[in-house]
Amino acid sequence: MAMAALRREGRRFAAPLISSQPMTAIRSSLIAEEQTPLGLRSISTQVVRNRMKSVKNIQKITKAMKMVAASKLRAIQTGAENSRGLWQPFTALLGDVPSVDVKKNVIVTISSDKGLCGGINSTSVKISKAIHKLTAGPEKETKYVILGEKAKAQLIRDSRKDIELSITELQKNPLNYTQVSVLADDILKNVEYDALRIVFNKFHSVVSFIPTMSTVLSPEVVEKEAESGGKLGELDSYEIEGGETKGEILQNLAEFQFSCVLFNAILENACSEQGARMSAMDSSSRNAGEMLDRLTLTYNRTRQASITTELIEIISGASALEG
Amino acid sequence: MASNAAVPFWRAAGMTYITYSNICANLVRNCLKEPYKTEALTREKVHFAVSKWVDSKPQKSSMIRIFLDLGFLRCAIRSDTEEE
Numbered sequence: 001m002a003m004a005a006l007r008r009e010g011r012r013f014a015a016p017l018i019s020s021q022p023m024t025a026i027r028s029s030l031i032a033e034e035q036t037p038l039g040l041r042s043i044s045t046q047v048v049r050n051r052m053k054s055v056k057n058i059q060k061i062t063k064a065m066k067m068v069a070a071s072k073l074r075a076i077q078t079g080a081e082n083s084r085g086l087w088q089p090f091t092a093l094l095g096d097v098p099s100v101d102v103k104k105n106v107i108v109t110i111s112s113d114k115g116l117c118g119g120i121n122s123t124s125v126k127i128s129k130a131i132h133k134l135t136a137g138p139e140k141e142t143k144y145v146i147l148g149e150k151a152k153a154q155l156i157r158d159s160r161k162d163i164e165l166s167i168t169e170l171q172k173n174p175l176n177y178t179q180v181s182v183l184a185d186d187i188l189k190n191v192e193y194d195a196l197r198i199v200f201n202k203f204h205s206v207v208s209f210i211p212t213m214s215t216v217l218s219p220e221v222v223e224k225e226a227e228s229g230g231k232l233g234e235l236d237s238y239e240i241e242g243g244e245t246k247g248e249i250l251q252n253l254a255e256f257q258f259s260c261v262l263f264n265a266i267l268e269n270a271c272s273e274q275g276a277r278m279s280a281m282d283s284s285s286r287n288a289g290e291m292l293d294r295l296t297l298t299y300n301r302t303r304q305a306s307i308t309t310e311l312i313e314i315i316s317g318a319s320a321l322e323g
Numbered sequence: 324m325a326s327n328a329a330v331p332f333w334r335a336a337g338m339t340y341i342t343y344s345n346i347c348a349n350l351v352r353n354c355l356k357e358p359y360k361t362e363a364l365t366r367e368k369v370h371f372a373v374s375k376w377v378d379s380k381p382q383k384s385s386m387i388r389i390f391l392d393l394g395f396l397r398c399a400i401r402s403d404t405e406e407e
Contacts, residue, residue: 160379169372178345179369185341186373248330252340259341 045306048299052292059288065116066281073206073274076175080203080267086260087214093235094257098215100225102194104143105135106164108187108262109155110200110269111148113168118276120201120269121150123211128155128199131213132162135197145187147266164191175270177263184259194221196258200265201272207279209272214265216258219250 109128111121128144128151135142143164146152152166167183196216201209217225226235240249333343352363374381 163376163379165373165375166381167371167373169370172370173368176366176368178348178367179371181341181345182369183371183373185339188339188341190375244331248334255340256344 062284069277106193111151118280180263200269203271
């Protein structure tokens with residue numbers, strides 16, 4: 001939003017500066033968007049001064065937002081890195097098979113509630129739509145579960161009928177595992193699925209966020225895939241203690257895996273959101289600074305032109321009196 | 324094959340493994356001593372707004388879950404009966 005405002009300000013200045021004006025108008029009238037009527041001798045620098053003040057305020061605000069995003073990032077980053085240890089054992093045991101072919105796919109798209117964070121929400125939505133297209137087919141069904149306002153706004157436009165659940169206001173309290181597990185529980189209870197595909201932005205560093213997809217299979221599909229061999233086929237070589245059957249254990253594991261993977265995904269997406277916001281606000285402040293420089297030059301030119309005009313008038317008046 | 328071994332009691336009551344482990348975690352957190360206890364209980368706050376979509380329209384049902392630490396068990400049971 002701040003970027004759009006800055007761009008609008010820039011366009012207002014770029015246009016009159018580029019176009020050439022007729023000779024009769026004073027050069028300083030190039031500045032005002034509201035062209036001063038011909039013959040008017042003095043130009044008010046007020047317009048330029050107002051623009052400079054508003055651009056300076058925008059710059060202060062975006063700088064402050066960058067600081068806030070940096071401090072929030074520091075707070076969640078350790079959490080996100082620690083949570084990676086939750087799902088890694090699951091991937092080691094059950095594998096992550098994005099190419100599994102199932103009838104019912106549910107795409108869980110994770111996005112932010114607030115804006116001004118660069119392009120991460122659009123990339124998540126783009127990837128979700130691509131996955132939707134990939135997994136579509138005869139007798140197959142793909143649904144969306146949306147976390148966050150921004151993805152909801154984008155997906156409502158063309159995929160309304162495929163949305164199953166939408167969840168917002170996730171970051172009101174600091175993120176913790178209990179909240180995400182209750183959310184995962186809700187999703188599991190309300191949605192039928194064969195495979196859950198979680199789309200989020202993985203946090204690599206403050207400037208790089210990679211859109212990622214994690215796949216969690218339902219226990220029945222795990223059984224089916226186990227028969228076809230591969231990593232899942234080795235599950236039978238494990239010894240099961242206690243009185244539970246393999247099916248029950250698989251069910252518990254599948255639920256817990258979903259909860260862990262979702263927890264990590266939400267944390268990583270939150271980190272990416274703060275990082276993207278930092279860089280967006282940083283480039284905003286830089287643009288505002290450049291715009292301020294251009295405005296200052298224009299302001300000085302206007303001021304000098306009006307002073308010159310006054311001098312010319314005085315001198316020509318004086319010389320008219322003499323001679 | 325029908326269930327031969329007894330399904331664990333919590334699965335028979337309709338809970339998922341996630342709910343079961345959360346209740347156990349809550350019990351463990353309540354066993355802590357004082358300064359650590361309040362710190363740990365802040366990690367239990369849950370707040371989000373979920374809305375189910377039917378026929379391309381979000382339901383207006385306000386399923387906002389606000390769990391306060393000790394009320395977890397009560398809330399969990401209440402929400403299960405709500406969904407029926």
